[in-house]
Amino acid sequence: MISISQPEMKTQKYPTIRDVARRAGVSVATISRFLNASAPISPETAMRVKQAMEELKFTPHPIARNLATRRTNTIGLLMPDIGRSFYTPMLREIEAMASTAGYDLLIHSTSPMNSPQSRRRALTEHNTDGLLVFIDALDSDELRHLRAIGFPVVLMNKTPPDGLDFPMVTIENQTGTSRMIEHLITVHNRKRIIFLQGPVGNEDSREREQGYRLALSNHHIPFDPNLVARGCFDTQRAFDATRQLLEKNMSFDAIFTGDDDSAVGVMDALKSAGLDVPRDVSVVGFDDSVFARLITPSLTTVQSPIEQVGREAVTQLLHLIRGEASQARTALPVKLVIRESCGCR
Amino acid sequence: MISISQPEMKTQKYPTIRDVARRAGVSVATISRFLNASAPISPETAMRVKQAMEELKFTPHPIARNLATRRTNTIGLLMPDIGRSFYTPMLREIEAMASTAGYDLLIHSTSPMNSPQSRRRALTEHNTDGLLVFIDALDSDELRHLRAIGFPVVLMNKTPPDGLDFPMVTIENQTGTSRMIEHLITVHNRKRIIFLQGPVGNEDSREREQGYRLALSNHHIPFDPNLVARGCFDTQRAFDATRQLLEKNMSFDAIFTGDDDSAVGVMDALKSAGLDVPRDVSVVGFDDSVFARLITPSLTTVQSPIEQVGREAVTQLLHLIRGEASQARTALPVKLVIRESCGCR
DNA sequence: CTGAAAGCGCTTACAG
DNA sequence: CTGAAAGCGCTTACAG
Incomplete structure (x- = not known):
């Protein structure tokens, strides 16, 4: 093992504004003014200060400045x-x-x-x-x-x-979701649409759920609590949730997955159950993550202007x-x- | 437009260690010792200090501490x-x-x-x-x-x-690449393998190219500079580079894309030219990005322990x-x- | 245009 | 166990 030891790291003395002042033969106030251009200083003085700073390789100390300026x-x-x-x-x-x-x-x-x-x-x-x-x-x-x-x-x-x-x-979670749900209803004639919730307490998810309910009610589809499950915005959790829905023999024709990460899990679960997306079940996400266009079938989703x-x-x-x-x-x-x-x- | 104005933001006076000291009837040194547990202090004093801090909602000022401790x-x-x-x-x-x-x-x-x-x-x-x-x-x-x-x-x-x-x-760029190239050669009998470089000056890419050359020479395949192009670790650039290769009627049977982002561009370009991956051309990436397993066909790649x-x-x-x-x-x-x-x- | 001095809010030998 | 004082490296009225 080749090892490096840092020489005199702790004893290193950095040049301060006082060192620069001494070398340039002016006061520290003048150095400060040069640094911040906070007051006019004569060209000759400026030159001397500049040179002193370079000779000493001076770097101002932001911490000290922070403390002084608050x-x-x-x-x-x-x-x-x-x-x-x-x-x-x-x-x-x-x-x-x-x-x-x-x-x-x-x-x-x-x-x-x-x-x-x-x-x-x-x-x-x-x-x-x-x-x-x-x-x-x-x-x-x-x-x-x-x-x-x-x-x-x-x-x-x-x-x-x-x-x-x-x-x-924030983003228009409710509007975005309700329009997506309406797309499923009006264009694809879906009626039994699963809604996958995000993590407990997540506000985005709550607003999306309101959009979901709004779209249903706009189209006179009764809200069915059995169609709501939790995917936690997580691929694996969404996979598991979908699995459970299938095991319960829940009938559905579409899934709003909550976010795109979840959509990957949902699709995997549906495929492994022999179901075809989108023929048997429509799947839509939320976010438009980088991979949304890359997966098969490519993911219909709501673009989040993050x-x-x-x-x-x-x-x-x-x-x-x-x-x-x-x-x-x-x-x-x-x-x-x-x-x-x-x-x- | 509803607007909020911050009340007395600039005039706000935060309590300092001195205020706490005064209230607790001790010196600032004692407060500092309490804060850092840097010296033993009597239980009664500690109680008083603690209480004073809570009453004043005192939060120590890290900047000042930084300056003092360097x-x-x-x-x-x-x-x-x-x-x-x-x-x-x-x-x-x-x-x-x-x-x-x-x-x-x-x-x-x-x-x-x-x-x-x-x-x-x-x-x-x-x-x-x-x-x-x-x-x-x-x-x-x-x-x-x-x-x-x-x-x-x-x-x-x-x-x-x-x-x-x-x-x-760093990571074993050379070894990883040479093993991947050897996989293409020995398992899939590929001989004309394109190497896509990363951005100019990128060290990862340079090492990968060494691995590429090493694998070729190990298998007595002459290095052909015409098979090297630049993808810049970028989807679009890699797409363009592949396009150019195809337009030049370059003959090849595999592409090492440089990284996974590039692989997406490469595959798109190949598909749009009517070529089948992997039947006509093998495509391999580097990184094992999140989407590598999600695209179709799923991407063979080198997992980078980032x-x-x-x-x-x-x-x-x-x-x-x-x-x-x-x-x-x-x-x-x-x-x-x-x-x-x-x-x- | 420039300097002397106080101050920002802490820590840390030093002394007791 | 505790306090007085100097110091960290800057900025900024104040005075000239």
Whole structure:
């Protein structure tokens, strides 16, 4: 084993603004002004400062600056599982927008491995200038505290509890779902449509279920609770749920899977039971994940403008941080993407 | 438009350690000791301090602590494009491990929108305790500077330039590729195998190409430069590249696509030209992305232990940060995943 | 255009 | 077990 030891790592002394000041023969205030262009300084002085900084390979210390200015130039993102690929495009947008606006992104993912304590340490009101909250289970007390001190927070896909007036950004879950269900009813003449729910308490899922019921009632189809099961937005769970439905000999002619991940599990279960999609059963998803067009049959689904959600959330957060007016609720429109799994083509 | 204005955001005064000290009737040093359990304090004092903290809803200020301790408890990650879903599982592992070790994760993605200046601001030696570098194009000068001051840096899938002895973590690109090519040769009797390169300068791709050549020479198949094209690890680019190959009437019986994203483009191009995969042309990828098993035909590919790369990189970085010995080079083993697109089954 | 000094909110020897 | 004081590396009125 070849090993490397870091030489004098702890004893390393970085040059500070004082070292630069000494070398350039000016005061630290002048260095600070040069760094921030916060006041005019004479060209000759500027030259000397510049040279001193280069000679010393000086890099300003952001932490010290943060403490002095009481700003962090950092946006915090609290998200459920950074490992779910569905969120990735949203992450990209958030990162890009934050960066463009001069903010860094501090990400904290609420995986089972991450304790609430670690979150408390990571994302307080002190080391970010604002918080993007994208999780189902948030601590009301903490939110109330953040609201009380006027800390900028934007909620994503989640209505604020107890009327706390944080801006929220979401998508048109209900409309999107009801239109998809109506497509199944009117175009494909489906009547017994399974609805697979997401994780318990998930607001997206609840809204989608409302859309489902709305579409049924619009077409005078009675709601049948036996047609509702739980897929948890998870391939394996959705597979199991579908299996159970089949074992119970439940009769149905379509499945709204809740999300695209679930659709994969649902299709697998149907195929392994000898059923043909879409001939025997129409299958539709929600999200339009990258793989939706790649699977066979290609998946009819609802396109979720997740990038736009990311952008809009950052926009609102920047408004809050800057003390500008913000939008209480933004619901981004969705779009049906009709492919083969519903029966079209 | 309903608008919310944040009340007295800027004027808000957070309680500090001094306020707590005053309220509890002790010194700030005692509060600090309570906070960090850095020295024994009497039970009665502890009670008073605890109560004072709760009454004031005091939250310690990490920035101030960082400045005083000269540690940030933050790990920086420099990555090419946070939006590529292939990286997501790796991100999850990095975040989880960092968090478990008590570190936050500061992510900076080098999208076209992010200037080098913003990176310079975001991830200096001052606001992280160590850096994970996962990009092709890194600034040698900056790396040299970081090495000179003994700053902890671990390189991912990239050999350090100029013999700078940063630890690196990578995967067995060459072995994985050569074994896959040999599978095509020995099991499916393929002889004219296209090799699609990744982006210019990409080290993974270069190593894979070496594996490709090695396998050919092991089986006495002469290397034909006409069989090498560039897919850039991108679906559309790979589609175009395949199109061109077909237009040139190049004869081939297999394609190593470079990565899985490219495989999707390659298959589309082949299908639209009326060719059957795998009967006419074997197609194999690299990565084993989530969709590899979902497409038709299912994709034979090389499984890239990307999560393990993330874990290993954090492990090495923690070693550096703690001043412990570290591994100069770690190459994680890969595994062939044989599905249908090569011609098996 | 420039400098001296106080302050941001903590930690940490040092002394007791 | 506890306190007074210096210090972390910056910024920012204030004065000139």
